[in-house]
Structure formats: structure tokens, C-alpha cells
Amino acid sequence: xxxxENEDLAQRLATSGLRMxxxxxxxxxxxxxxxxxxxxxxxxxxxxxxxxxISFATVxxxxxxxxxCGLVRQVILDRAPVRFCPNMREHWHFYCEQCGEVLDxxxxxxxxxxxxxxxxxxxxxxxxxxxxxxxxxxSSQQKx
Amino acid sequence: xxxxENEDLAQRLATSGLRMxxxxxxxxxxxxxxxxxxxxxxxxxxxxxxxxxISFATVxxxxxxxxxCGLVRQVILDRAPVRFCPNMREHWHFYCEQCGEVLDxxxxxxxxxxxxxxxxxxxxxxxxxxxxxxxxxxSSQQKx
DNA sequence: CTATATGCAAATAGTTTGCCTGTTA
DNA sequence: TAACAGGCAAACTATTTGCATATAG
Numbered sequence: 001x002x003x004x005e006n007e008d009l010a011q012r013l014a015t016s017g018l019r020m021x022x023x024x025x026x027x028x029x030x031x032x033x034x035x036x037x038x039x040x041x042x043x044x045x046x047x048x049x050x051x052x053x054i055s056f057a058t059v060x061x062x063x064x065x066x067x068x069c070g071l072v073r074q075v076i077l078d079r080a081p082v083r084f085c086p087n088m089r090e091h092w093h094f095y096c097e098q099c100g101e102v103l104d105x106x107x108x109x110x111x112x113x114x115x116x117x118x119x120x121x122x123x124x125x126x127x128x129x130x131x132x133x134x135x136x137x138x139s140s141q142q143k144x
Numbered sequence: 145x146x147x148x149e150n151e152d153l154a155q156r157l158a159t160s161g162l163r164m165x166x167x168x169x170x171x172x173x174x175x176x177x178x179x180x181x182x183x184x185x186x187x188x189x190x191x192x193x194x195x196x197x198i199s200f201a202t203v204x205x206x207x208x209x210x211x212x213c214g215l216v217r218q219v220i221l222d223r224a225p226v227r228f229c230p231n232m233r234e235h236w237h238f239y240c241e242q243c244g245e246v247l248d249x250x251x252x253x254x255x256x257x258x259x260x261x262x263x264x265x266x267x268x269x270x271x272x273x274x275x276x277x278x279x280x281x282x283s284s285q286q287k288x
Numbered sequence: 289c290t291a292t293a294t295g296c297a298a299a300t301a302g303t304t305t306g307c308c309t310g311t312t313a
Numbered sequence: 314t315a316a317c318a319g320g321c322a323a324a325c326t327a328t329t330t331g332c333a334t335a336t337a338g
Contacts, residue, residue: 018293019293021292021294055294056295056296057296057297058294061294062293079303
């Protein structure tokens with residue numbers, strides 16, 4: 001189902017000279033199974049279900065390792081805690097400013113998106129696009 | 145030179161039922177004169193030049209008021225401190241992952257940018273685009 | 289075996305809050 | 314002359330670090 005299977009995780013870690021551990025597996029599993037862009041704290045709570053001994057610092061550690069290895073993506077949308085998502089394909093995010101929900105948006109195929117009037121000699125590695133507004137649920141509640 | 149003159153500031157504040165104060169003017173002036181997307185701390189340091197009595201909490205207060213009134217924009221690029229910019233026209237940002245420099249990028253006129261496969265009933269208020277990579281200076285230093 | 293990762297607790301960074309005083313409309 | 318804003322210090326939140334112990338390769 002997911003892009004990365006368990007062996008792949010060990011391999012990707014090994015490639016970067018990093019060890020496979022129970023905790024890294026657990027944290028990865030939690031993110032891979034989550035489709036709500038959880039925060040580090042939410043990941044910690046979920047990871048505790050399979051390993052009540054896991055520590056918060058380890059969750060942070062594992063997450064930063066997974067991000068480094070390109071197995072998990074970090075999403076920064078506001079000054080709230082950073083969120084994580086297992087979707088490594090190119091995609092955008094929709095962020096509901098009312099309820100905080102985050103949604104993956106496919107990049108439109110015809111979305112002739114170019115990097116604009118960027119001065120020469122600039123190198124673009126990645127383009128982050130976040131649409132901000134109200135989700136369907138919050139839009140229908142006429143409130144505000 | 146700038147989009148907003150001083151009278152305008154007082155007016156915009158008044159429209160939101162807010163008062164004009166020396167500190168709000170000073171903080172606004174600092175941001176308006178800055179083209180390097182300063183952090184709250186940098187704004188504090190610069191504001192102290194014209195008013196050594198100003199407090200850090202007041203700078204935060206003034207900034208959030210100015211952001212609310214649409215006079216200053218908040219830019220969130222990473223887990224580092226929030227940055228501010230006086231450019232209220234639609235534009236994107238380029239963020240150098242090596243030196244941290246932030247640059248305004250004009251939205252390409254032909255930049256066929258549409259909000260993609262967004263489910264019905266979603267309302268988009270704003271689109272945040274950040275290009276990440278290396279600036280010209282960091283690109284030429286082959287380092288990394 | 290030994291370098292690396294974990295767990296815990298304490299430290300840090302950025303930001304926010306509470307409370308009293310000063311200032312604006 | 315009130316309601317609002319500033320100043321200061323303390324609180325808070327998210328994250329990082331240091332260090333002793335455990336574990337993967």
C-alpha cells in the first residue's frame with residue numbers, strides 16, 4: 001500500500017550509515033499510517049500504543065532522521081507545531097485556517113508552474129505550495 | 145516610495161478600532177524600510193535605535209496588530225523565527241537553504257497557476273509559494 | 289565489541305501572558 | 314477620563330541537548 005516497505009526503511013537508513021531500530025520503525029509506521037499530518041506530539045502519543053516506553057526526545061530524533069533520509073516530509077504551515085506527512089510524491093497542501101485541517105492536493109498536471117523571474121544562478125531544489133482558506137465543512141458553517 | 149504612508153497607518157489602525165501609537169509607527173517604519181525579511185528580534189534591535197525604551201513584548205504586539213490590519217506580512221519558512229515583510233502585493237518567496245536569505249519573487253504574469261484539484265466547497269483565501277534552494281552566492285561557492 | 293541510539297531530565301528559543309502604569313482619542 | 318497600549322518579568326510551548334545506559338551491526 002505504501003511506497004516504502006519495511007525492508008526499504010532499513011535499507012534507506014543503511015545508505016545514510018544509520019541503524020535500524022525498533023523506535024525508528026515504530027515512528028515511521030505511525031507516520032505512514034497517518035493521513036492527518038500529525039504533529040510530533042501526536043506521533044508520540046500514537047507510537048506509545050505499540051511501545052509505551054518510547055520517549056518524546058526519541059520521537060523527535062527519529063522524525064529528523066526520517067526527514068533527512070527522505071522517508072517523511074515536514075510541513076510548516078504556521079507557528080503551530082511542525083506537521084509530518086508520509087506522502088513523498090510532489091504535492092501541495094491545503095490548510096484550513098479555521099479548523100487547522102491539512103489536506104494533500106495533487107499538483108495539477110497542466111499546472112504550468114514555473115519558478116518565475118528568479119535571478120540567474122539560483123538553484124531551486126523544491127517548491128512548497130500551501131493553499132490557505134476554509135475547508136468544505138468550515139465553509140458550510142457560515143460562521144465567520 | 146512605500147505603498148503605505150504614515151497617515152494611512154493611522155487610518156488603517158482606526159478602521160480596526162485600534163489606536164495609533166509611537167511604537168506601532170516605529171515598528172511599522174522598521175519593517176517598511178527593511179528588505180531582508182527581518183525576524184521579530186531584528187525588528188526589536190532596529191526599533192531600539194529610534195526608541196531605546198521599546199520592549200520586546202511591544203514589538204511582538206505591534207507586529208501582530210500590523211499583520212491583522214494587513215499592513216505587514218508574516219512569512220513562515222522553517223522552524224526558525226517567523227519573518228516579516230512589508231510587501232503586501234502578491235508575491236512568492238525564495239528561501240536559500242544554505243544562508244537563510246529570503247528574496248521576494250514576482251509572480252510570473254503568465255504563471256498559469258491554478259489551485260488544482262481542490263474538492264468543491266473549499267474556499268481559498270491565499271496561496272503561499274516558497275521556492276527553496278541556493279541563492280546565487282551560495283550556488284557559486286561549490287561547497288556542499 | 290563499540291559506535292550509535294535511546295530515555296530521561298534539564299536547557300533553550302521563540303513567543304505569549306498578566307499585571308500594573310502610561311497614553312491616546 | 315476611560316479604554317487601550319506599553320513595559321517588565323514570568324510563563325508557556327515546542328524543540329534540543331547532555332549524559333548515562335542499552336542495543337544494533
